[in-house]
Amino acid sequence: MEQNMMKYDETILSVEHLGKSFGKNEVLKDIDFSVRKGEVISIIGASGSGKSTLLRCINMLETPSSGNVLYHGEPVKNTPRDVVAYRSNVGMVFQSFNLFANMKVLKNCMIGVQKVNKKHEAEAKALALKFLKKVGMGAYLNARPHQLSGGQKQRVAIARALAMEPDLLLFDEPTSALDPEMVGEVLEVIKQLANEGLTMVVVTHEMAFARDVSTRVVFMDKGIIEEEGTPDVIFNHPQSERTKAFLNRFMNQ
Amino acid sequence: MNGIPETFFGWVSLIFSEYGDMFIKGMWSTLFIAALGTIFGCVIGFLVGIIQSTPIESGSSLMLKGVIRLTKLMVSIYVEIFRGTPMMVQAMVIYYGSMQVFGWNIIPIYAGVLILSLNTGAYMAESVRGGIVSIDPGQTEGAKAMGMTHVQTMLYVILPQAFRNLIPQIGNGFVSAIKDTSVLNVISVTELYFMGRTACGTYFRYFEVFFIISMIYLILTFISSRLLILLEKKLDGESDYELIAEDEIGAV
Numbered sequence: 001m002e003q004n005m006m007k008y009d010e011t012i013l014s015v016e017h018l019g020k021s022f023g024k025n026e027v028l029k030d031i032d033f034s035v036r037k038g039e040v041i042s043i044i045g046a047s048g049s050g051k052s053t054l055l056r057c058i059n060m061l062e063t064p065s066s067g068n069v070l071y072h073g074e075p076v077k078n079t080p081r082d083v084v085a086y087r088s089n090v091g092m093v094f095q096s097f098n099l100f101a102n103m104k105v106l107k108n109c110m111i112g113v114q115k116v117n118k119k120h121e122a123e124a125k126a127l128a129l130k131f132l133k134k135v136g137m138g139a140y141l142n143a144r145p146h147q148l149s150g151g152q153k154q155r156v157a158i159a160r161a162l163a164m165e166p167d168l169l170l171f172d173e174p175t176s177a178l179d180p181e182m183v184g185e186v187l188e189v190i191k192q193l194a195n196e197g198l199t200m201v202v203v204t205h206e207m208a209f210a211r212d213v214s215t216r217v218v219f220m221d222k223g224i225i226e227e228e229g230t231p232d233v234i235f236n237h238p239q240s241e242r243t244k245a246f247l248n249r250f251m252n253q
Numbered sequence: 254m255n256g257i258p259e260t261f262f263g264w265v266s267l268i269f270s271e272y273g274d275m276f277i278k279g280m281w282s283t284l285f286i287a288a289l290g291t292i293f294g295c296v297i298g299f300l301v302g303i304i305q306s307t308p309i310e311s312g313s314s315l316m317l318k319g320v321i322r323l324t325k326l327m328v329s330i331y332v333e334i335f336r337g338t339p340m341m342v343q344a345m346v347i348y349y350g351s352m353q354v355f356g357w358n359i360i361p362i363y364a365g366v367l368i369l370s371l372n373t374g375a376y377m378a379e380s381v382r383g384g385i386v387s388i389d390p391g392q393t394e395g396a397k398a399m400g401m402t403h404v405q406t407m408l409y410v411i412l413p414q415a416f417r418n419l420i421p422q423i424g425n426g427f428v429s430a431i432k433d434t435s436v437l438n439v440i441s442v443t444e445l446y447f448m449g450r451t452a453c454g455t456y457f458r459y460f461e462v463f464f465i466i467s468m469i470y471l472i473l474t475f476i477s478s479r480l481l482i483l484l485e486k487k488l489d490g491e492s493d494y495e496l497i498a499e500d501e502i503g504a505v
Contacts, residue, residue: 059398063311078312080402088400098395102413104494111409112399143494157395164399 008036008215011073012168012199013058013090018067020050020057027053029223031067035168035201040194042210042231043203045220046246051203054220055172058201059092088116091161095173097153099145099160105132106141109160117164124163131159135189151182155189162193169193171202207250211235219243264461272452272462279448280469282362286437286444287430290369294430295423297370298377299416301328303407305378306385310403328378335375341436344368348440365437365444372433373426380422384415417488424481428474445469 014034020027028050035041043051056062058069060076060083068075076086100108109128113119119127132138135155145153154174161169174190175183187209194200194213204210210217210231217234219227219242227240238244258264269276304325309318335343348364351357359367388411396406435446449466453459 061394061398079314080310080312083312084400084402086400087398092398094391094395094398096391098389098391098398100392100395100410101389102410102417112396112401115405115409116400139496140494141497147494161399 008039010037011035012037012071014070015054015058015064016068016070018054018057018069019065020053020062021065027223028057028064031223031225033218033225035199037167037199038197039199039216040214041201041216041218042214043201043218043220044205044207044210044234044246045226049220050223051220052172055092055170055201055203059087059090059170061092084116088112088164089167091164091166091169093154093157093161093169093171093174095176097145097150097157097177099153099157101145103144104141105137105143105145105148105156108145108156109163112160112164127163127165128159131162132156134162134192135159136185149182150178151185154178154182154186158186158189158193167199169198169200171200171204173203173205175204175206207235207247219246221246261461261464264456264458265465268452268456268458268461269465271455272448275448275452276445276465276469279443279445280473282442283431283434283444284473286362286365286369286434286442287427289366290373290434291423291427291430293366293370294373294377294426297374298381299412301332301374301378302381302385303412304328305382308403331371332375332378335372336379339436340368340372340433341439343372344437344440361437361440361442362444364440365434365442368437369430369434373430377422377426380419381415384419384422385411387418388414420481420485420488424478424485427477427481431473431477432470 012035015031018028018031018033031054033054043054045051053062057064060069060078063078070076071086071089076082100111103111106125106128109132110121110124113124113127114121117124129138129141132141135158137152137155137159140148140152140156145156148156158174171190175186178186183206187206190200190202191209191213202209202214212231214231216228217231218225219234219238219240221242227234227238227243233239234243235247238247258267305328307321307325309321313321344364347368348359348361351359351364385407392410392414393406396410401409434442434444437444438447438450441447445466449462452462
């Protein structure tokens with residue numbers, strides 16, 4: 001792929017010495033990690049390895065217990081104002097979609113653009129329509145979330161995040177709550193966005209997706225980044241025993 | 254007048270022909286107090302419920318945290334007091350207390366509205382808090398993740414849904430309020446029950462009088478609960494949606 005040849009020199013986001021504990025349970029230990037413009041990073045690992053928590057710390061949905069999150073080199077301060085401003089630049093797509101049940105599809109995609117990015121209704125609508133069409137949900141503008149299938153909901157959630165025009169999009173297991181036949185339609189959309197050069201970090205259990213679409217794969221185990229590298233390195237020549245064991249287990253399922 | 258009636262319904266029709274106007278006046282007072290008390294009570298309930306469910310964010314300034322804690326403490330004292338004492342007693346304390354301590358002579362019907370509002374508000378607060386908490390936390394996260402503030406999240410996402418879920422509760426509150434106004438007779442509010450007591454003074458026909466009064470209460474509560482069900486259906490909107498053809502999408 002052409003973009004694999006691209007140089008990723010502009011760092012959008014990095015975390016330094018990030019730690020997170022829930023009580024005595026240490027979920028993340030001294031994580032260093034960065035995302036450069038244009039990268040598509042897959043985070044893989046067993047359940048409980050801390051990958052979702054890392055993603056939630058990146059978006060400050062969980063307050064890190066130690067360490068820093070830096071956005072374009074500036075530490076994100078943990079005050080409501082700074083966090084709010086930062087989040088509007090970093091989109092997030094959740095496992096459980098989290099659409100607003102009281103709004104129709106179109107409004108779901110407009111509300112953030114209007115209220116957070118302070119754009120006029122017409123502009124918000126144009127953005128919402130553009131991205132709803134892109135994810136193939138243009139026909140469902142007037143539907144309410146509960147009237148949609150899981151795959152459709154997730155595509156609307158992706159359009160909603162895109163309409164905010166973020167620098168970076170985080171996906172937290174975007175296909176884990178979907179029926180098998182709907183996984184494909186959502187992965188197709190994410191793949192298309194990756195090919196268009198959108199910077200993204202995807203926590204996933206879809207190994208084929210991680211292997212074929214990512215520019216970098218991060219393997220997490222027991223709260224640390226055990227190994228990271230190109231898909232070729234991680235899937236074909238893993239160095240760490242734990243990575244090998246995990247992939248073996250996964251591939252034999 | 255055709256002399257003394259001999260049957261129950263004879264008495265009922267006699268009393269209604271003599272005191273009907275008074276009962277209707279009492280009915281309007283009852284409705285007035287119940288309606289205003291429910292509306293103001295909801296406003297109070299929503300304010301208190303919102304305050305009680307405001308999170309203290311770890312990154313907020315000490316000053317803001319202090320203000321939130323103090324406000325929370327004050328509203329919980331209010332809720333405890335008004336839920337923990339009978340409305341009839343509250344009516345006595347507030348009406349006669351304001352007269353004795355401040356020298357205020359509140360018109361009884363307004364005192365009634367005030368007392369019912371405070372009472373409804375205290376009960377409503379807990380339901381509102383429950384209504385807010387019951388909205389799927391995922392939606393709050395979705396809103397937060399796109400950069401909405403707590404206030405925006407509440408305003409656009411949580412409260413509209415909490416309000417919708419609370420309509421049956423508000424309806425219940427209104428039906429209770431219609432009945433509860435009867436205790437306000439202790440501060441001489443001329444509501445329906447008070448009018449009944451007055452009407453008993455002439456013939457001492459308690460059964461017939463309060464039979465009429467109870468029928469009026471029943472009509473009021475029956476009609477209001479039906480209207481509320483209609484309102485609920487209307488608010489839910491249509492259950493269908495139209496698919497939009499590809500070439501029309503831009504035009505919507």
